[in-house]
Amino acid sequence: MNRGIMKVGTDIVRVSRFKEIDDFALRKIFHVSELKNKDSLHLAGMFAAKECCRKIFPKSNWLDFEISKDKNGKPVICTKHCFQGDVSISHDGEYAIAVVINMLT
Amino acid sequence: MNIVDLIPFNGKTAFLERKGYRTYPVAYLELKQRMLKTETYLKTKRVKKGDKILIQAPNSVAYVALMLACLRSGIIVVPLDLHTSPQLRKRIADEVKPKLIFTELGNFENIIKDLKENGSVPETFKEDIAEIVYTSGTTGVPKGVVLTHENIYSNVKALKESFGFRLKCISVLPLSHMLEQTVGLFLQLSNNSTILYPHSSRYSELIDLIRYKKINIMIAVPGILEGLKRAVELRGKSFARLLGWRFRIIGVGGADMPKELEKWWSRRTLLLQGYGLTETSPLITLNLPFRKKKYSIGKALKNVEIRIKDDEIQAKGLNVMKGYYKKPEKTKEVFDGEWFKTGDIGEIRNGYLYFKGRLKDIIATKSGLKAYPIDIETELNKYVKESCVIEKNGNIHAVLIIEKGEPKKIVEEVNKKLEAHQRIASFSIWHGQFPKTPTGKIKKFEVSKAVEHPILKQKNPLHSLLESALRTSIRHNVPLASVGMDSLKRMEILALIEEQYGIELNERDITPKTTAKGLENLIKKRKKISYYDFKLPKLHFLGEIIANLIMRIFCRIHYIKTEFKGIIAANHVSAFDVPVIASSVKTKYAVAALPYIIGVGTTSRYHKIRGFFIRHLLNTYPFGREVGLDNSLRFTAHLLDEGYSIMIFPEGGRTTDGKMHKFKEGIGFLAVNTDAEILPVKTEGLYKILPYNKFVPKFRHVEVKTGEQFKTGKVSYFKATELIEKRVRSL
Numbered sequence: 001m002n003r004g005i006m007k008v009g010t011d012i013v014r015v016s017r018f019k020e021i022d023d024f025a026l027r028k029i030f031h032v033s034e035l036k037n038k039d040s041l042h043l044a045g046m047f048a049a050k051e052c053c054r055k056i057f058p059k060s061n062w063l064d065f066e067i068s069k070d071k072n073g074k075p076v077i078c079t080k081h082c083f084q085g086d087v088s089i090s091h092d093g094e095y096a097i098a099v100v101i102n103m104l105t
Numbered sequence: 106m107n108i109v110d111l112i113p114f115n116g117k118t119a120f121l122e123r124k125g126y127r128t129y130p131v132a133y134l135e136l137k138q139r140m141l142k143t144e145t146y147l148k149t150k151r152v153k154k155g156d157k158i159l160i161q162a163p164n165s166v167a168y169v170a171l172m173l174a175c176l177r178s179g180i181i182v183v184p185l186d187l188h189t190s191p192q193l194r195k196r197i198a199d200e201v202k203p204k205l206i207f208t209e210l211g212n213f214e215n216i217i218k219d220l221k222e223n224g225s226v227p228e229t230f231k232e233d234i235a236e237i238v239y240t241s242g243t244t245g246v247p248k249g250v251v252l253t254h255e256n257i258y259s260n261v262k263a264l265k266e267s268f269g270f271r272l273k274c275i276s277v278l279p280l281s282h283m284l285e286q287t288v289g290l291f292l293q294l295s296n297n298s299t300i301l302y303p304h305s306s307r308y309s310e311l312i313d314l315i316r317y318k319k320i321n322i323m324i325a326v327p328g329i330l331e332g333l334k335r336a337v338e339l340r341g342k343s344f345a346r347l348l349g350w351r352f353r354i355i356g357v358g359g360a361d362m363p364k365e366l367e368k369w370w371s372r373r374t375l376l377l378q379g380y381g382l383t384e385t386s387p388l389i390t391l392n393l394p395f396r397k398k399k400y401s402i403g404k405a406l407k408n409v410e411i412r413i414k415d416d417e418i419q420a421k422g423l424n425v426m427k428g429y430y431k432k433p434e435k436t437k438e439v440f441d442g443e444w445f446k447t448g449d450i451g452e453i454r455n456g457y458l459y460f461k462g463r464l465k466d467i468i469a470t471k472s473g474l475k476a477y478p479i480d481i482e483t484e485l486n487k488y489v490k491e492s493c494v495i496e497k498n499g500n501i502h503a504v505l506i507i508e509k510g511e512p513k514k515i516v517e518e519v520n521k522k523l524e525a526h527q528r529i530a531s532f533s534i535w536h537g538q539f540p541k542t543p544t545g546k547i548k549k550f551e552v553s554k555a556v557e558h559p560i561l562k563q564k565n566p567l568h569s570l571l572e573s574a575l576r577t578s579i580r581h582n583v584p585l586a587s588v589g590m591d592s593l594k595r596m597e598i599l600a601l602i603e604e605q606y607g608i609e610l611n612e613r614d615i616t617p618k619t620t621a622k623g624l625e626n627l628i629k630k631r632k633k634i635s636y637y638d639f640k641l642p643k644l645h646f647l648g649e650i651i652a653n654l655i656m657r658i659f660c661r662i663h664y665i666k667t668e669f670k671g672i673i674a675a676n677h678v679s680a681f682d683v684p685v686i687a688s689s690v691k692t693k694y695a696v697a698a699l700p701y702i703i704g705v706g707t708t709s710r711y712h713k714i715r716g717f718f719i720r721h722l723l724n725t726y727p728f729g730r731e732v733g734l735d736n737s738l739r740f741t742a743h744l745l746d747e748g749y750s751i752m753i754f755p756e757g758g759r760t761t762d763g764k765m766h767k768f769k770e771g772i773g774f775l776a777v778n779t780d781a782e783i784l785p786v787k788t789e790g791l792y793k794i795l796p797y798n799k800f801v802p803k804f805r806h807v808e809v810k811t812g813e814q815f816k817t818g819k820v821s822y823f824k825a826t827e828l829i830e831k832r833v834r835s836l
Binding site: 017021022025028031033061062080 | 592
């Protein structure tokens with residue numbers, strides 16, 4: 001493994017912003033597979049995680065990343081970019097926050 | 106007596122149901138099947154005749170099937186507007202006490218799929234209640250309008266007698282609106298017409314759908330016509346080219362239509378204005394084709410009588426409601442003996458009715474004379490975009506939405522033309538759009554509440570778009586990032602721009618430094634190529650023959666012919682790819698190519714000339730961000746609906762070294778969104794015939810390998826791309 005510089009990205013977003021968002025705008029940010037559940041809490045968490053990824057890969061698009069869940073319900077990032085790392089999402093009432101670490105550069 | 110008796114259930118197409126980007130036909134027979142299965146479902150839920158069910162869902166075939174099932178078996182339907190708040194829904198539910206509440210019908214089809222069809226239903230009589238419709242109401246608490254089977258039946262029957270054509274109809278109003286139910290649904294079904302439910306109210310999508318699906322008729326309210334007009338004007342193309350020459354009839358009602366708007370639409374289509382209220386289920390008068398009068402709201406329908414009493418329009422007939430639900434004193438208020446008081450002011454000339462305003466809207470001025478706001482508004486609307494006249498401290502106050510000109514001068518000018526008692530005493534400027542009811546009437550009480558704090562200055566359309574998205578005021582040279590544009594807002598703004606202008610901007614072009622002015626320039630730059638007319642070349646069969654002949658001279662093809670409809674994904678080696686693959690797959694096809702390859706969006710003359718040949722010989726259309734991903738996706742889905750196969754070379758260009766390159770994500774995007782079958786195809790030997798950068802072909806053998814067809818399902822775009830690439834490589 002190429003141990004270059006480790007990169008980290010973090011993002012916080014208000015959950016209520018996803019309550020009245022247009023469906024068309026959502027489709028520009030999320031994959032069809034991610035939009036199966038349109039709960040605003042879920043969307044906010046995924047959005048925060050995606051924003052983290054975009055901070056790590058500044059030239060990427062929203063749709064380059066897919067946030068899915070493994071057997072235990074832990075979020076996992078699938079991407080075509082050079083990624084080997086971890087993601088953590090958390091929310092409390094009004095806000096959702098995510099942290100992503102990438103160990104490959 | 107039942108509305109379902111009027112519907113002929115035969116093999117013709119009843120609905121074009123949209124799922125994502127695709128459209129699937131639903132025949133009348135299938136509609137009947139679904140209706141009968143829904144009846145069984147209701148039976149298992151122990152909903153009996155006389156019970157009520159509440160529906161709050163977007164228009165869909167499942168909704169219609171549910172409604173028809175209820176009406177046939179005498180169950181009372183309570184349709185609610187989609188925007189009704191949960192609190193209000195609860196209040197209404199407390200009042201009517203429904204057995205079932207449907208708020209989500211997306212999965213309903215699967216629920217009823219395995220049920221048996223129901224046999225017998227209890228008979229319904231004409232006095233039985235069919236629906237309780239809650240009116241949006243310009244003021245106060247909503248009232249439930251009780252409509253009987255006879256009310257609806259007589260209205261549809263009267264309409265059918267004068268308007269019995271089989272047409273293709275696009276539905277843009279919610280089914281909770283009586284106009285949509287009677288004219289947009291029951292009338293069309295009884296005429297054996299086809300109805301398209303578009304799923305979205307975005308004008309760029311509506312315009313494309315109307316053209317692609319060859320729609321003839323639309324039932325709308327003035328607000329929608331206004332929006333469609335603006336969308337047509339923003340695109341700067343002729344009406345017929347955008348919407349197709351078949352789009353000919355517009356039925357309009359629900360709110361008063363501004364004269365200028367009526368003129369604009371009458372010039373381009375047959376605009377038929379009607380008048381009615383939910384209480385009259387809903388039509389009272391209608392302009393009939395070839396017998397319409399300008400600015401009139403039409404002649405009374407059969408079985409309906411109208412009269413004017415104290416300026417007020419009153420109606421009597423089979424279509425007038427029983428009364429308001431559990432509100433006898435309100436019911437008493439609106440009836441004058443047998444006559445229903447509409448609360449609207451009108452005039453009858455030669456049997457034609459003319460609308461003059463709401464009764465309650467009359468402003469009693471200090472002079473004791475009464476002023477009709479609509480008269481003043483008509484005069485004002487000649488100068489301003491929109492206006493709303495209200496009473497303020499006993500004076501006439503005008504609220505204006507101005508596009509150009511000095512408001513003070515306009516008001517002075519208008520005042521000269523008005524009668525003394527009509528003169529405007531004060532005015533204020535309104536920002537953006539007036540608050541409106543779902544049918545497009547201005548909510549005057551909200552306007553009058555808001556004018557306490559008037560905001561001055563008028564903005565251009567992009568500014569008001571940005572303001573509504575960012576919820577602050579915008580100045581043209583201030584970076585948008587400094588007034589609250591973050592990454593999420595940026596996507597919302599991009600979506601809004603795409604919706605209004607039909608232009609897709611690249612997200613990366615918008616930096617934190619972008620100002621409103623910069624955004625405007627970006628839009629201007631994009632406008633030229635974004636409004637591409639998606640069309641296949643007309644003489645493509647000639648092109649196909651020519652391309653095939655040339656290819657046959659050089660190639661000896663070995664293949665097993667397969668029959669297929671869907672997306673063909675193949676590796677790209679040379680210019681002969683298309684005819685070689687086309688000869689091995691039995692289908693009619695179109696090729697999706699990057700825009701610059703077929704000479705769209707480039708300035709280079711070489712590309713343009715080459716593009717001309719590629720387009721005509723190989724039956725190509727552009728697919729890519731330059732012409733709008735959404736637009737090209739919509740066209741692709743349309744081609745798939747029409748039975749075409751889409752050939753696509755996902756590598757994004759010819760191979761330069763004979764090896765297969767990595768696939769680009771376009772194919773995954775296409776596969777996931779169109780939900781089509783995919784056929785992986787690999788050609789071998791073509792690189793020796795006509796390699797990259799060579800112009801003289803050699804005589805060689807070619808082998809075409811086709812794999813098994815498959816669907817990607819709902820996965821992410823890059824996963825779908827990987828999957829397809831793996832399948833093609835494994836051949």
